[in-house]
Structure formats: C-alpha cells, structure tokens
Amino acid sequence: MKSRRQSCTDSGSESSELDSKSPEKYETATRRRMAANARERKRMQGLNTAFDRLRKVVPQWGQDKKLSKYETLQMALSYIMALNRILTDAKRPGTCHRQWLELQFDCVQPENYPCLIYDPAGEQDYLHSSFSYQLDEHQVHT
C-alpha cells in the first residue's frame, strides 16, 4: 500500500540535530531510520496477516462487514471459551451423545458472543459463567 505520510517521513526526523554534524552521520541516521521504518511496516504487515488468518477461523454469522482488530480478538476469546465449555461439559459424567450435541449447538450461537451484541456488563457475567477459571484483571480489557 502507498505510504500515507510520505510528506513528513522516510527522510528521517533525527536530521535536525544531525544537520549541523557530519554529512556521514546524517546519512547513516537517515539510512537507519528508513530501514527501521521498513522493518516496522513489515512487522505490522505480519501482524495484519495474523489477524486475517484469525478472522477466517472465527465465527462471523453473516456480518457483511469485516471484523475490526479489536472485535476479532474479542470474538476469538469468546469462541475459545465456548469451545472450552463444550469440552468441559462433555467430560461431565452422565452426558449422553445427544445432550452433548445439543450443548455444542447451544454454545456456538451468536448470542453467546458478546462482541456481536456488545454489552460490557454482560460480558463480565459471560466470562465468569462460561469459563472454568477466573480471568486475571489484565486479561480482560473492556
């Protein structure tokens, strides 16, 4: 993609102080800055590729609009917890095959995904009711 800020970048802003110093130092600093920018772009592209891959495996329920990064993470979290619930409930003694199938159907429903119907308060309830351990404070930012 075309750079959005070509005007003020890729030329290295460390230049102001270095202008008064040797041209070699200025050149080196500029080259380093440009290389760092390129690396950062590549790193962020890698991150975005990872987000795209995550979007593909996370439920979307016909949402025509692509999930934002934040929504993708929230959805992944909810999805993992729903799957976890399926597994833990299936391990309970006395769960027959039919009940287990119904459980799966119930768990993987849009209403079980707070990121689609966003309600911060409800999300906390959901987290605590559907997961077998208490999430640390830092793990759930709303």
Add this chain to the structure above:
DNA sequence: TAGGCCATCTGGTCCT
C-alpha cells in the same frame, strides 16, 4: 461532519 478504524512514522526500551 464527526467518529471509528487503520497505516505509517517515530522515539524509547530491551535484547542479542
């Protein structure tokens, strides 16, 4: 037009 989302640049920090 405001607000949300995003890409990019940048400087700081940590690590090798």
Add this chain to the structure above:
DNA sequence: AGGACCAGATGGCCTA
C-alpha cells in the same frame, strides 16, 4: 550497533 517490540502521534478513508 542494530533489530524487535511497543505506544503515541498523525493523517487518510469510510460511514452514519
């Protein structure tokens, strides 16, 4: 020294 990672700042694009 240089690379990886991060967070803040900035500005563009899109939608309601």
